[in-house]
Amino acid sequence: MVLFRPGLRLGGGRIALFALPVALVLILVLLAIAVAAGVAIRNPVAAVPASLMGIGFAAILAQVIGEELLLRGLLQPILVDAWGKGPGVLASAGLFTLIHVAGGWDDPVSLLNITLAGIWFGLLALRTGGLLAPILAHFGYNWGEEALIGAYPNPGVGDFGAVFDFDLAGPAILGGSVDGFNASLVLSVLLALAVLPLAWPRRGEGAGA
Numbered sequence: 001m002v003l004f005r006p007g008l009r010l011g012g013g014r015i016a017l018f019a020l021p022v023a024l025v026l027i028l029v030l031l032a033i034a035v036a037a038g039v040a041i042r043n044p045v046a047a048v049p050a051s052l053m054g055i056g057f058a059a060i061l062a063q064v065i066g067e068e069l070l071l072r073g074l075l076q077p078i079l080v081d082a083w084g085k086g087p088g089v090l091a092s093a094g095l096f097t098l099i100h101v102a103g104g105w106d107d108p109v110s111l112l113n114i115t116l117a118g119i120w121f122g123l124l125a126l127r128t129g130g131l132l133a134p135i136l137a138h139f140g141y142n143w144g145e146e147a148l149i150g151a152y153p154n155p156g157v158g159d160f161g162a163v164f165d166f167d168l169a170g171p172a173i174l175g176g177s178v179d180g181f182n183a184s185l186v187l188s189v190l191l192a193l194a195v196l197p198l199a200w201p202r203r204g205e206g207a208g209a
Helices: 013-036 050-083 085-102 108-128 132-148 185-199
Strands: 040-043 165-168
Touching (some): 013 132, 013 165
């Protein structure tokens, strides 16, 4: 049965240990650059019950787990078996992007970043042999952007509140559009930097092996 494919293992190791911190650092670097460029505007934080923020935490985690189970847990192992590691990861990232297109995303830079994020999550799953690392990285980015710094939706904050409330106004390449940091070329560079070490073949390993 497909539910017992190796791709559904939890995985772990040093890469998984750093997945969440790297995602949160990525968000904080984006924010620091936006603040330095005068794009980020800090607003007073509306009081939100801790229980509501807890529901938001659970909702983000549930969405992330669902996407990772489908894309990196079920589909990516099938694609890798059929086409090889590199094409399989790229194909699962493409499906990740198509899901967002179906959800209404259409900005070209946003779609580029979604694809790069999909490659990052796919490589994390491939390198660790499981779903823990991509779940942590995916959750770290989504929760950090929405619930930690309140930068998405932009402007405003989500229904479950945020620890801080930053609106982004200015050049889209720095996050100043309705898509926020998702349409930022700075994010493109940071995601590429996250992908490259994972994409580099290990000794004795080819990208399509």
